[in-house]
Amino acid sequence: MPDFTDKLSPAQPDGPTTLAHERAQSNVSVKELSEYLLSSDGFLQRQARILPIIQHEPLFSKEKQQNLSRPERFKLGLARAKLLRRLKDKHEWNYDEYKMAEYLVDDVSPYFLHLEMFITTIREQASEEQRAYWMPLIESWKIIGAYAQTELGHGSNVRGLELEARWDSQSKEFILHSPTLTASKWWNGSLGRIANHAIVVAQLLLPKPGLPNQYVSHGPHPFIVQVRDMKTHLPLEGIVVGDIGPKYGYITMDNAYMLFDHFRIPHSAMLSRYSSVDPHTGIYTKPEQPALVYGSLTYVRAQIVHHARLVLARAVTIAVRYTAIRRQFQDRDGDKGGPEMAVLDYPTVQIRILPLLATAFALHYTGLSMRSIYQDTRKDVERGDFRSLAHMHSMSSGLKSLCTMLAADGVETCRRAMGGHGFGGGGGLIQLNNDYLSKPTVEGDNWMITQQVAAYLIKKMTAAANSPDGIASDETDSIFKQFIRNRRSTKSDEAKRDMLTCDRDIVKSFELRATVLAYEAYEQRVHKKQSWNSLLIQLHKLSKAQSQHILVKTFFEALSTEKSLSDSAKSILWELYRLFALFTMENEGFEFFRCNAVTRSDLDSLPARVQELMSRIRPHAVNLVDSWMIPDYLLDSSLGRHDGRVYEDLYNRAHRLNPLNQITFNPNYWEDEIVKGSKDSGASILSKL
Amino acid sequence: MPDFTDKLSPAQPDGPTTLAHERAQSNVSVKELSEYLLSSDGFLQRQARILPIIQHEPLFSKEKQQNLSRPERFKLGLARAKLLRRLKDKHEWNYDEYKMAEYLVDDVSPYFLHLEMFITTIREQASEEQRAYWMPLIESWKIIGAYAQTELGHGSNVRGLELEARWDSQSKEFILHSPTLTASKWWNGSLGRIANHAIVVAQLLLPKPGLPNQYVSHGPHPFIVQVRDMKTHLPLEGIVVGDIGPKYGYITMDNAYMLFDHFRIPHSAMLSRYSSVDPHTGIYTKPEQPALVYGSLTYVRAQIVHHARLVLARAVTIAVRYTAIRRQFQDRDGDKGGPEMAVLDYPTVQIRILPLLATAFALHYTGLSMRSIYQDTRKDVERGDFRSLAHMHSMSSGLKSLCTMLAADGVETCRRAMGGHGFGGGGGLIQLNNDYLSKPTVEGDNWMITQQVAAYLIKKMTAAANSPDGIASDETDSIFKQFIRNRRSTKSDEAKRDMLTCDRDIVKSFELRATVLAYEAYEQRVHKKQSWNSLLIQLHKLSKAQSQHILVKTFFEALSTEKSLSDSAKSILWELYRLFALFTMENEGFEFFRCNAVTRSDLDSLPARVQELMSRIRPHAVNLVDSWMIPDYLLDSSLGRHDGRVYEDLYNRAHRLNPLNQITFNPNYWEDEIVKGSKDSGASILSKL
Incomplete structure (x- = not known):
C-alpha cells in the first residue's frame, strides 16, 4: 500500500555514497585479492555459477523466514533440502557444487547426517559385502540414514555408552536394548523425524566362552539398523524415536532421541570391516589398528x-x-x-x-x-x-x-x-x-x-629432554631439543x-x-x-x-x-x-x-x-571485506549490503515484510480479545500446540 | 501414549541422589544466606506470595512456548500482560508485587514502556496542568503510551535527531514532520502494535524573531501525541507506524518505527514543566537546570x-x-x-x-x-x-x-x-x-x-593535581590528592x-x-x-x-x-x-x-x-546457588531443576511436549509432499506469511 514514506530518502551522505568513497580511497584491488583468497580450489567460480540458480527459486527466499514457528521452519527446511537434491540431479552438480548450494541457502539440512557421518561410516567401517549392498541405496537416497552415537547421559566419553547390543547365539541376532533413560540416544541429527536407517553405536556384549549366561562387553561398535517403516514412516515396534525439541540454532535439523526395547537385528547389521563376531562360535575379532578410528x-x-x-x-x-x-x-x-x-x-x-x-x-x-x-x-x-x-x-x-x-x-x-x-x-x-x-x-x-x-x-x-642432542624427528622436536640445549648451557633463549x-x-x-x-x-x-x-x-x-x-x-x-x-x-x-x-x-x-x-x-x-x-x-x-566476496543473498543483512542501502533495507523489512504488521491488536486490558475484531485469545494460542 | 520408556530411570547415581549429597556436605545454611541476600526489601516474601498465583494460571505455562512463531508469541505475550494487569486489580498488588509477577512470568511486557518511560516522563516533564489531565488516563490504562526518542539514524546522539516539531504561529500548533527516512522513529518499545499515545521527541523549530519564514532549532523536546484511533486502533492519518520485526530477543515486545507527514498537534502537546513556548509570541523559555535530564x-x-x-x-x-x-x-x-x-x-x-x-x-x-x-x-x-x-x-x-x-x-x-x-x-x-x-x-x-x-x-x-594539599571534597578526591602528594615526594605508592x-x-x-x-x-x-x-x-x-x-x-x-x-x-x-x-x-x-x-x-x-x-x-x-532461591518456574530448565531430575525432564520435554513429534514427515526427495498424508509443501508454508 503506497504511503508518504515511499518517497523518503536517508539523510546525506547516504550508504551508497559512503561506500563508494570507501572503495575509492583504497589501492587494494578486490578482484586481485578475492581471486588470491578463493579461486585456487574453484570456490569463487563455483559460487558465481550456483548463486543465480539458487536465487531464482522462490522457495529459497529468506525474506520472512525469521517469523516462522519451529514446526513450520522445519517443514520449510525439509522442502528446501528436497529441492536442493532435485537441483543437483537436474544440473548434474558434483559434491562441491551441491555443498556450495547448501552453503548459500544457509539452512542446516535435515539430510546432513545422511550425506556425512552415515555414508562415511558405511564407506569406512562396513565390509565389502555390506558396502555393495548399502551404498547404492544410500547414494540414490532410497534410504535415509543418520548416525546415533551420543546418548542422553554420555557424549565425549564414548566408552561410557549404555546402549547394549547383546549377541543371541540361539537366533544369531543382536538384541539392542536401552537399560536406562540415560541410555537413550540423544542429539543424533537427521534422525528425529527424517531418517529411516541409522548407524547405531552400542556396547557389544558377547557370552563369555563356556559361560553362556554371562556376558562381557567388547566396547562400543557400530551397527546399521532400520528404524522406521519405509511406507508409513512410523517407528518400528520396539523403538521409540523423536525430535528432542527447540535449541539455540539448527532449527531445521531434527536432532533425535531414540530408545530400544529388546529390538532384534540380524548378524549382518554389525559393520565388520575391522571387527566382527563369528556367527557360529560367537567369537570376537579385534581391529588390528585402533588408530584408524581417529x-x-x-x-x-x-x-x-x-x-x-x-x-x-x-x-x-x-x-x-x-x-x-x-x-x-x-x-x-x-x-x-x-x-x-x-x-x-x-x-x-x-x-x-x-x-x-x-x-x-x-x-x-x-x-x-x-x-x-x-x-x-x-x-x-x-x-x-x-x-x-x-x-x-x-x-x-x-x-x-x-x-x-x-x-x-x-x-x-x-x-x-x-x-x-x-x-x-x-x-x-x-x-x-x-x-x-x-x-x-x-x-x-x-x-x-x-x-x-x-x-x-x-x-x-619428554622425548626431547631425554635426547636433546639426537637427530630431530620433526619441527616440534627440533624446537624442543634446541630449547633443552639452551637451558643446559644456560644460554638465553630470548636472543x-x-x-x-x-x-x-x-x-x-x-x-x-x-x-x-x-x-x-x-x-x-x-x-x-x-x-x-x-x-x-x-x-x-x-x-x-x-x-x-x-x-x-x-x-x-x-x-x-x-x-x-x-x-x-x-x-x-x-x-x-x-x-x-x-x-x-x-x-x-x-x-x-x-x-x-x-x-x-x-x-x-x-x-x-x-x-x-x-x-x-x-x-x-x-x-x-569485499574481497571475501560474500554475496548479499548469503549475508541476508540490511546492515551489511554491498550497495550500502542500510536504512532503506531496514525500513523495507519492517514496513513491507513483517507479518506482525498485518494484525491489529486490542490493547485494552479489561477485554480478552487480543486481535481486534477476532476471537483470538491467549488460551486459543496455547491450544494450538 | 504409554510406552516402554515410561518405566526407565537414569543411570545411578541419579540427580536427586547427587544433589542430596551436595547439599549435605556443606555447612552453609541456605535459609540463613537467602534471607540475608533477599529479605531486607521483602523480595523473598514477595516471591513466595506471588509464585503460586502465577503458577496457577494455565496461560503462564512455559512448557511449549519455544515452538511458537513470532506473531503467535506476541499474541501470547499480550494475553499474559493483560492477565497480569487483571491479577493486579484482583489481588490489589502494589507496584513491587506486580513487578515480581512480571519477573516470574519472564516475558518482556508489551506494556513495559507505558509503565516506565511514558509515565515517568509525564510525571517529571509535564506541567501540573498536563499531569492533572494525563495521569488518571495513564494510571487506569485507558490510554496506553510509549516513548519515541531513538530514530533509525540516531541513537546515542540525541541532539542529532531529525524529526521536526515546527511551530505554526498562525494555527498555534506544532507540525510534526519526518524529512528523511532516517528521521523515522525506531526501536521504540510498546509502540509498534500496542500504544495509542506516545511521548515523541523532536527538534523544536521556532521562527526567528522578526523573520517568520526562517526557523531556528532549540534542540530535542518531548511532546505527547495520540498516534492511533481509540476505536479502530488504526494509525491516525499522517502517521505511519508499525513493528520493526524479529530481533535477537524481546519477542513479545513491539519495538516500533514511526514517521509523520506534516502531522499537527496542539500547543498543549509540548511537555512544559521545564521549557515552554509562549503560544502568543512564539518565544521560548529555557529550562533552568539542564542537569535534571540526567x-x-x-x-x-x-x-x-x-x-x-x-x-x-x-x-x-x-x-x-x-x-x-x-x-x-x-x-x-x-x-x-x-x-x-x-x-x-x-x-x-x-x-x-x-x-x-x-x-x-x-x-x-x-x-x-x-x-x-x-x-x-x-x-x-x-x-x-x-x-x-x-x-x-x-x-x-x-x-x-x-x-x-x-x-x-x-x-x-x-x-x-x-x-x-x-x-x-x-x-x-x-x-x-x-x-x-x-x-x-x-x-x-x-x-x-x-x-x-x-x-x-x-x-x-585535574582538581587534585591543582590543589593536592587542599581539603578533600570526597573519597575520590582524597585518594587522588594522596596519590599526587606521593608522586611529589617520590614516596612509593606501593607500600x-x-x-x-x-x-x-x-x-x-x-x-x-x-x-x-x-x-x-x-x-x-x-x-x-x-x-x-x-x-x-x-x-x-x-x-x-x-x-x-x-x-x-x-x-x-x-x-x-x-x-x-x-x-x-x-x-x-x-x-x-x-x-x-x-x-x-x-x-x-x-x-x-x-x-x-x-x-x-x-x-x-x-x-x-x-x-x-x-x-x-x-x-x-x-x-x-540454592541461596538465590530462583524458583524452578522461573528457571524453566531441565538442567537446573532444584530436584536434580535433569534427564527425566529433558526426556519429558522431548518425548511429551514437542509438537514436531506430532507430525510424520515424508523423507523421499522425489516427492513434493512434506508431511506424510497431507498436501503441505514448501510453497504452502511460505504463502502463510
Whole structure:
C-alpha cells in the first residue's frame, strides 16, 4: 500500500555514497585479492555459477523466514533440502557444487547426517559385502540414514555408552536394548523425524566362552539398523524415536532421541570391516589398528577449522560496511557544527572489528594448511605410515578449540560493535550466531580436547629432554631439543628480538612462549608427578599458546613465500598479519612476559603499535571485506549490503515484510480479545500446540 | 501414549541422589544466606506470595512456548500482560508485587514502556496542568503510551535527531514532520502494535524573531501525541507506524518505527514543566537546570546494575546444579573401573563457573549500593544540591557498562560450560540470553558511555593535581590528592601489600591501579593535549578499572561491616570475595603489574591461589546457588531443576511436549509432499506469511 514514506530518502551522505568513497580511497584491488583468497580450489567460480540458480527459486527466499514457528521452519527446511537434491540431479552438480548450494541457502539440512557421518561410516567401517549392498541405496537416497552415537547421559566419553547390543547365539541376532533413560540416544541429527536407517553405536556384549549366561562387553561398535517403516514412516515396534525439541540454532535439523526395547537385528547389521563376531562360535575379532578410528573425527575437525574463516568473514563484512556508514557524534575536539563521524573511525570500534578482520585472514591460511596436512597424513596412513597421525590429531584438536572460539566470540563482538541495530533481525547475524554456537561444543568440547594437545606436547618434550642432542624427528622436536640445549648451557633463549619491526621475530616470540609452557607442563607432570586433573587449566593455556603459534607461523610463512601478489595487496596482508599477532600478544601480555618471550618495553609499546596498525588498515577495510566476496543473498543483512542501502533495507523489512504488521491488536486490558475484531485469545494460542 | 520408556530411570547415581549429597556436605545454611541476600526489601516474601498465583494460571505455562512463531508469541505475550494487569486489580498488588509477577512470568511486557518511560516522563516533564489531565488516563490504562526518542539514524546522539516539531504561529500548533527516512522513529518499545499515545521527541523549530519564514532549532523536546484511533486502533492519518520485526530477543515486545507527514498537534502537546513556548509570541523559555535530564537515564542504569545479579545468579544456578550431576570420564590418574567424575570437579569447568558464582555476589553488593546512592542523590537533588550528581552519573555509567558485560558474557560462559545439553532448549538459557543481549547496548552503549566515567575522573584528577594539599571534597578526591602528594615526594605508592592473605590489600591494589590509569589519562589529555578520540581505548580501560575497583571495594566493605551472619556463612562469603577479586586481577595481570599494583611474585602465584580458592568453594557450590532461591518456574530448565531430575525432564520435554513429534514427515526427495498424508509443501508454508 503506497504511503508518504515511499518517497523518503536517508539523510546525506547516504550508504551508497559512503561506500563508494570507501572503495575509492583504497589501492587494494578486490578482484586481485578475492581471486588470491578463493579461486585456487574453484570456490569463487563455483559460487558465481550456483548463486543465480539458487536465487531464482522462490522457495529459497529468506525474506520472512525469521517469523516462522519451529514446526513450520522445519517443514520449510525439509522442502528446501528436497529441492536442493532435485537441483543437483537436474544440473548434474558434483559434491562441491551441491555443498556450495547448501552453503548459500544457509539452512542446516535435515539430510546432513545422511550425506556425512552415515555414508562415511558405511564407506569406512562396513565390509565389502555390506558396502555393495548399502551404498547404492544410500547414494540414490532410497534410504535415509543418520548416525546415533551420543546418548542422553554420555557424549565425549564414548566408552561410557549404555546402549547394549547383546549377541543371541540361539537366533544369531543382536538384541539392542536401552537399560536406562540415560541410555537413550540423544542429539543424533537427521534422525528425529527424517531418517529411516541409522548407524547405531552400542556396547557389544558377547557370552563369555563356556559361560553362556554371562556376558562381557567388547566396547562400543557400530551397527546399521532400520528404524522406521519405509511406507508409513512410523517407528518400528520396539523403538521409540523423536525430535528432542527447540535449541539455540539448527532449527531445521531434527536432532533425535531414540530408545530400544529388546529390538532384534540380524548378524549382518554389525559393520565388520575391522571387527566382527563369528556367527557360529560367537567369537570376537579385534581391529588390528585402533588408530584408524581417529580418521573421521580428525576429518570433521579439520573441516570445522577450514570453515571458521568464512563464518568470521561474514560477520566482519557486515560490521565493517555498517560501521563505515553509520555516523554518530561530531569529533569532540572538532567543530561543533561539523558532520558526525563514521563510527568505524572511533578507535573503540576499530579495536573490536579490525583485529577480527585480521583474524579472518589468519584463519584462512591455517584452514588451508590444516586441509593439506590432513590430506598428506591420510595418504601416509593409507600407505601404512602412522607417524604423522598423532601430530595431525593434536593440531586439529587445538585448532578446532581455538578457531571456533575465535569465530563464535567474534560474531558476537561484531554484533555488539554495531550498537542498537546489531540487536535487530536486519543485522543478519541471528541465525549464523545461533547455529555457530554449537561449534565450541560439538566434535569435542573446546576445553576438553585441549588435553589431547597438551598430552602430545608433553610426550614430545619428554622425548626431547631425554635426547636433546639426537637427530630431530620433526619441527616440534627440533624446537624442543634446541630449547633443552639452551637451558643446559644456560644460554638465553630470548636472543634480542624486535617485535615492533621484525615480522619473523613475532613468530619466534610465539614459538618461545608455547615452548616454555610445554616445558613447564612437562616438568610438573613428568618430574613433579602432579595429578593430571590439577594441571588442566595450565594444559588448556598450553594448547591455546601452541595453536596461536600455529596461526601466526602459518600466516607468516604464507606471506613470506608468496610471489605473485601486487605490492599493495602484499603490504596490506603484512599489516593484517602484524595486527593479528600483536593484538593476540597484547591480550596475553603477562604470559609472554613471564616466558621471556617479550621485553617489558615492547610490551608497554604494544597498545600504541596496535592502534597505529589499525589506523593503517582502516582505509582499506571495506575493500578487504569485499574481497571475501560474500554475496548479499548469503549475508541476508540490511546492515551489511554491498550497495550500502542500510536504512532503506531496514525500513523495507519492517514496513513491507513483517507479518506482525498485518494484525491489529486490542490493547485494552479489561477485554480478552487480543486481535481486534477476532476471537483470538491467549488460551486459543496455547491450544494450538 | 504409554510406552516402554515410561518405566526407565537414569543411570545411578541419579540427580536427586547427587544433589542430596551436595547439599549435605556443606555447612552453609541456605535459609540463613537467602534471607540475608533477599529479605531486607521483602523480595523473598514477595516471591513466595506471588509464585503460586502465577503458577496457577494455565496461560503462564512455559512448557511449549519455544515452538511458537513470532506473531503467535506476541499474541501470547499480550494475553499474559493483560492477565497480569487483571491479577493486579484482583489481588490489589502494589507496584513491587506486580513487578515480581512480571519477573516470574519472564516475558518482556508489551506494556513495559507505558509503565516506565511514558509515565515517568509525564510525571517529571509535564506541567501540573498536563499531569492533572494525563495521569488518571495513564494510571487506569485507558490510554496506553510509549516513548519515541531513538530514530533509525540516531541513537546515542540525541541532539542529532531529525524529526521536526515546527511551530505554526498562525494555527498555534506544532507540525510534526519526518524529512528523511532516517528521521523515522525506531526501536521504540510498546509502540509498534500496542500504544495509542506516545511521548515523541523532536527538534523544536521556532521562527526567528522578526523573520517568520526562517526557523531556528532549540534542540530535542518531548511532546505527547495520540498516534492511533481509540476505536479502530488504526494509525491516525499522517502517521505511519508499525513493528520493526524479529530481533535477537524481546519477542513479545513491539519495538516500533514511526514517521509523520506534516502531522499537527496542539500547543498543549509540548511537555512544559521545564521549557515552554509562549503560544502568543512564539518565544521560548529555557529550562533552568539542564542537569535534571540526567535523572531518568541514571535511574534506568542503576536499575540495570541492580538487576544484573539475578540474571547471572540464574545462569550460575543452572550451571552449578547440572555440572554437579553430569558425569564424564574416570579420573585419568585413578582406577580404570572407577565411577565417572562430576564435571564440576574438573578445574577447567570450575574456572568458568565458580568465578561467575562469586561475581553474582559482587554484583549483589554493588547493586544494593548503587540503589541507595541513587536514592540519596535524588534526595540531594530535590533539595537543590547537585554536587553528588556528577559522581553518581559517572558511577552508574561505568557500572552499567561493566556489570551488563559480566552478566551477558557470564550467561554464555555458563552455557558453554554445560557442553552439549547447554545448546538445547532444556537448558533454560535461550530466552534469557536473547533478551539480555540487548543490555550491553541499550541505555548507553557499553563502550560509548565509559567516556563519561573517564571525563569525570580526569576532571577530578585535574582538581587534585591543582590543589593536592587542599581539603578533600570526597573519597575520590582524597585518594587522588594522596596519590599526587606521593608522586611529589617520590614516596612509593606501593607500600608492601600482601594480596594473597590480606583482604584489605586487595582493595588497595584495585584502587591504585584505577588511580594510576586516571593519572595517565589526565597527563595525556591535560598536559600532552592529546585528542580525545585517540585516547578512547585507554579511557575505556580506565572506566573498567574504576568500576572493578568499586565492585571489589563494595564487596569488601559489606563483609567488613557485617555483624549478624554465622561464621560459616561469613567465611564462605570472604572466599567468594577473594575469588572474585583475584580472578579479576589475574585476567588483567599485566595492567596491575604495570601500575605497580601487584608484585611480580604475587602475580606469579595468582593462578595457584585462584585454583585453591575454587577448591574451597566447590563443596558449597550447590548451597550457594540454592541461596538465590530462583524458583524452578522461573528457571524453566531441565538442567537446573532444584530436584536434580535433569534427564527425566529433558526426556519429558522431548518425548511429551514437542509438537514436531506430532507430525510424520515424508523423507523421499522425489516427492513434493512434506508431511506424510497431507498436501503441505514448501510453497504452502511460505504463502502463510
